[in-house]
Amino acid sequence: MVVQTAISQLSAAMSDQPAPIYLRVKQAIISQIREGVWKANQRVPSESELVNELGVSRMTINRALRELTSEGYLIRMQGVGTFVAEVKGYTAMLEVHNIAEEIAQRGHRHSSKILTLRECKADPEQAAVLGLTTGQPLFHSLMVHYENEQPVQLEERLVNPQMAPDYLQQDYEHQTPYTYLMRVAPLTAGEHIVEAVLPDAQQCRHLAMEASEPCLLIRRQTWSDGKIVTYARLLYPGSRYQLFGRFK
Numbered sequence: 001m002v003v004q005t006a007i008s009q010l011s012a013a014m015s016d017q018p019a020p021i022y023l024r025v026k027q028a029i030i031s032q033i034r035e036g037v038w039k040a041n042q043r044v045p046s047e048s049e050l051v052n053e054l055g056v057s058r059m060t061i062n063r064a065l066r067e068l069t070s071e072g073y074l075i076r077m078q079g080v081g082t083f084v085a086e087v088k089g090y091t092a093m094l095e096v097h098n099i100a101e102e103i104a105q106r107g108h109r110h111s112s113k114i115l116t117l118r119e120c121k122a123d124p125e126q127a128a129v130l131g132l133t134t135g136q137p138l139f140h141s142l143m144v145h146y147e148n149e150q151p152v153q154l155e156e157r158l159v160n161p162q163m164a165p166d167y168l169q170q171d172y173e174h175q176t177p178y179t180y181l182m183r184v185a186p187l188t189a190g191e192h193i194v195e196a197v198l199p200d201a202q203q204c205r206h207l208a209m210e211a212s213e214p215c216l217l218i219r220r221q222t223w224s225d226g227k228i229v230t231y232a233r234l235l236y237p238g239s240r241y242q243l244f245g246r247f248k
Helices: 003-011 022-035 047-054 058-071 099-105 124-130 175-184 200-207
Strands: 074-078 081-084 089-092 110-121 137-147 150-159 189-198 215-225 225-236 241-246
Touching: 022 058, 047 058, 058 074, 058 137, 074 241, 099 110, 099 137, 099 150, 124 137, 124 225, 150 175, 150 200, 175 225, 200 225
Parallel strands: 089 241
Antiparallel strands: 074 081, 110 137, 137 150, 150 225, 189 215, 215 225
């Protein structure tokens, strides 16, 4: 009954616009997922069921399901079936946003755990990224951000004390570093590098992931009125997060 209902919904969602049939099937399935009619982890009808009920060829259905799987909408499990994939969280690729706000916009709950919050002396590499001299003090923080109790970002940050003198005194379980830094040293420029990396054992523990799973790493440097404020390394589990950008 559930499968029959899903097929009826899909058939009703298929557009009459001229387009290849496999593409119309794809668009209808995407529409069902985006509108919440087909929920995350819900089993979708099998190829045979779709072929019989929609009256299209197996090759057409196979291509539509195969492409939807490669695009991340579906998960196909050999011998089990095809299921709607969990929607990945995302972070802005071309902008600097507050992760707590991004999570809230998805209707989810943000929380964080502080692992390190301290003052230390800059080594040569740290001094270079903050525009300091070796041995000068800097602030160092390490924290995990959670979305609905699931870890989605490991944030390691170096901060220039001259630009954010009260950084260590903030309660980062109730506000993010982004919120404080934007208040005391508003962002006027920034740059970042994005790369795929394999996490080390400690990072795997913090993000509750397997050692073989790749991560997205954003290395971000920000300025306020020509002075470097912070250098951050933001690590995301590749299976739970994606980058999003829009440009004109």
